[in-house]
Amino acid sequence: MKALFVASECAPFVKTGGLADVIGALPKSLSDLDCDVRVMLPGYPALKSVADAGETRLRIDNLFGGPARVISARAEGLNLLLLDAPHLFDRSGSIYLDDSGQDWHDNHLRFGALCQVAAKIAIEGIDGWKPDLVNAHDWQAGLVPAYLKQHDGPTPPCVLTIHNIAFQGVFDAGILGILGLSQGLYTSEGMEYYGKLSFLKAGIAFSDQITTVSPTYARELMTPEFGMGLEGIIQARRNDVTGILNGIDLDTWNPETDHTLPATYSRRSLKGKGICREEIERRFGLKHDPQAPIFCVVSRLTEQKGLDLLLQALPALVDRGARLVVLGSGERYLEDGFIGAAHRYAGSVGTIIGYDEPLSHLMQGGSDAILIPSRFEPCGLTQLYGLRYGTIPVVARTGGLADTVIDANAAAIAADCATGVQFAPITATSLAQAIDRTCTLFQQSGEWSKMMRRAMKHPVGWGQSAHSYLDLYGAAIDAHGA
Numbered sequence: 001m002k003a004l005f006v007a008s009e010c011a012p013f014v015k016t017g018g019l020a021d022v023i024g025a026l027p028k029s030l031s032d033l034d035c036d037v038r039v040m041l042p043g044y045p046a047l048k049s050v051a052d053a054g055e056t057r058l059r060i061d062n063l064f065g066g067p068a069r070v071i072s073a074r075a076e077g078l079n080l081l082l083l084d085a086p087h088l089f090d091r092s093g094s095i096y097l098d099d100s101g102q103d104w105h106d107n108h109l110r111f112g113a114l115c116q117v118a119a120k121i122a123i124e125g126i127d128g129w130k131p132d133l134v135n136a137h138d139w140q141a142g143l144v145p146a147y148l149k150q151h152d153g154p155t156p157p158c159v160l161t162i163h164n165i166a167f168q169g170v171f172d173a174g175i176l177g178i179l180g181l182s183q184g185l186y187t188s189e190g191m192e193y194y195g196k197l198s199f200l201k202a203g204i205a206f207s208d209q210i211t212t213v214s215p216t217y218a219r220e221l222m223t224p225e226f227g228m229g230l231e232g233i234i235q236a237r238r239n240d241v242t243g244i245l246n247g248i249d250l251d252t253w254n255p256e257t258d259h260t261l262p263a264t265y266s267r268r269s270l271k272g273k274g275i276c277r278e279e280i281e282r283r284f285g286l287k288h289d290p291q292a293p294i295f296c297v298v299s300r301l302t303e304q305k306g307l308d309l310l311l312q313a314l315p316a317l318v319d320r321g322a323r324l325v326v327l328g329s330g331e332r333y334l335e336d337g338f339i340g341a342a343h344r345y346a347g348s349v350g351t352i353i354g355y356d357e358p359l360s361h362l363m364q365g366g367s368d369a370i371l372i373p374s375r376f377e378p379c380g381l382t383q384l385y386g387l388r389y390g391t392i393p394v395v396a397r398t399g400g401l402a403d404t405v406i407d408a409n410a411a412a413i414a415a416d417c418a419t420g421v422q423f424a425p426i427t428a429t430s431l432a433q434a435i436d437r438t439c440t441l442f443q444q445s446g447e448w449s450k451m452m453r454r455a456m457k458h459p460v461g462w463g464q465s466a467h468s469y470l471d472l473y474g475a476a477i478d479a480h481g482a
């Protein structure tokens with residue numbers, strides 16, 4: 001089977017969050033199952049050296065205001081199709097935001113162009129390669145099925161994967177004509193959203209199948225609490241909605257071979273984890289103390305991630321004798337809150353504001369537990385990295401967090417299956433109780449090290465989920481042709 005992925009990020013080239021990790025890893029697992037995946041991405045500056053080593057396969061004289069070409073390249077085990085359109089993508093800074101922190105003024109053109117050219121490749125093929133199916137990811141790829149739908153002739157089916165419904169790509173309806181989309185698609189069952197045009201709604205309305213990144217989030221999306229205004233259309237398509245859990249790249253995230261760590265370790269020998277732990281203490285200015293657990297946070301600092309709750313629960317964490325290290329960036333009040341906490345609780349709390357991939361590995365390698373108090377979490381990957389690194393996830397019971405962590409309640413401990421701590425409701429009080437419970441478990445060192453080893457054994461790769469994607473692709477192709 002041949003599948004075309006369309007997305008706006010891909011690790012290790014360009015990443016703002018978990019979407020990139022998924023796009024960088026899932027195609028490799030699918031190719032192990034004989035699914036030939038090409039990943040179509042914007043030709044950002046970060047991909048320039050990859051593009052320079054590739055071959056031009058398609059030229060477009062004028063793509064929304066400038067010339068463009070599609071370059072085929074192979075890098076990091078992936079077959080890439082890069083949309084080189086300098087007037088849209090050759091910009092320094094964030095891939096989504098301008099220097100003042102606003103969305104790029106022409107994001108509709110940038111990602112509309114990506115979708116239009118992806119649809120053209122899906123229909124006509126490129127360099128003798130024609131996909132059997134398209135998998136479009138998030139709003140940036142949401143118009144692919146709209147372009148396919150308005151094509152007069154056979155097209156391959158399209159699966160939309162929703163990684164986060166909070167981002168919907170909503171623009172003035174006036175862009176419809178500019179993007180070359182027909183008026184007939186702009187209806188309340190289609191891409192119209194309160195008088196505007198929504199890329200994500202287009203994807204939901206016009207795709208053959210919709211997936212999201214965990215079974216619990218698939219159910220949550222149908223409720224007003226989590227659907228963010230799109231619950232109605234998702235309910236309408238409920239028979240075509242499937243939750244498939246994300247996996248992680250087991251080569252990139254492997255404590256036995258991770259050379260970004262000062263020492264590697266395994267389930268059989270955890271000595272290296274102690275060395276990583278000392279490195280964390282040093283980097284974050286904490287006192288050396290094997291008895292006091294280190295909790296970490298590696299996250300975008302946003303409302304979604306519930307880290308304001310952690311600021312509220314912090315006095316309880318420190319009173320309990322535990323420590324906290326934070327790596328993240330995002331909203332100003334959270335950055336300031338954690339910087340302030342590091343001053344107030346110097347020696348117990350350390351904060352590094354920024355984005356640092358190698359340090360994110362050290363956080364997983366050297367911490368005892370990872371805190372993820374998200375208000376909603378479609379899947380979440382850092383708890384999976386935590387499991388793999390024996391860093392016990394302490395998570396809000398929502399979305400993919402609920403699906404991947406087995407709470408250390410009495411029954412789970414007796415059955416030898418606990419891998420972490422879950423809490424609900426998602427409040428500061430219940431987070432503080434979860435932290436307290438984790439500290440108690442940490443003091444029971446025999447139980448704790450059993451839990452660490454169990455966590456490290458928990459399957460977090462793509463194996464099962466890649467099969468699920470493939471089955472779903474097969475069914476979509478059969479239904480589309482029928």
Ligand code: ADP
Pocket residue numbers: 016017018019021298299300327328329354355356357360379380381382383
């Ligand atoms: P989301 O995509 O909602 O941000 P995920 O848990 O799915 O959440 O993925 C987040 C990814 O981004 C993980 O790979 C995590 O390690 C990484 N990450 C988040 N913040 C940082 C940071 N400040 N530095 C390095 N990596 C980070």
Ligand code: GLC
Pocket residue numbers: 017018019022163164213246377378379380381400
């Ligand atoms: C989104 C979600 C996150 C998920 C990631 C990859 O960014 O917020 O929960 O893990 O996509 O699917």
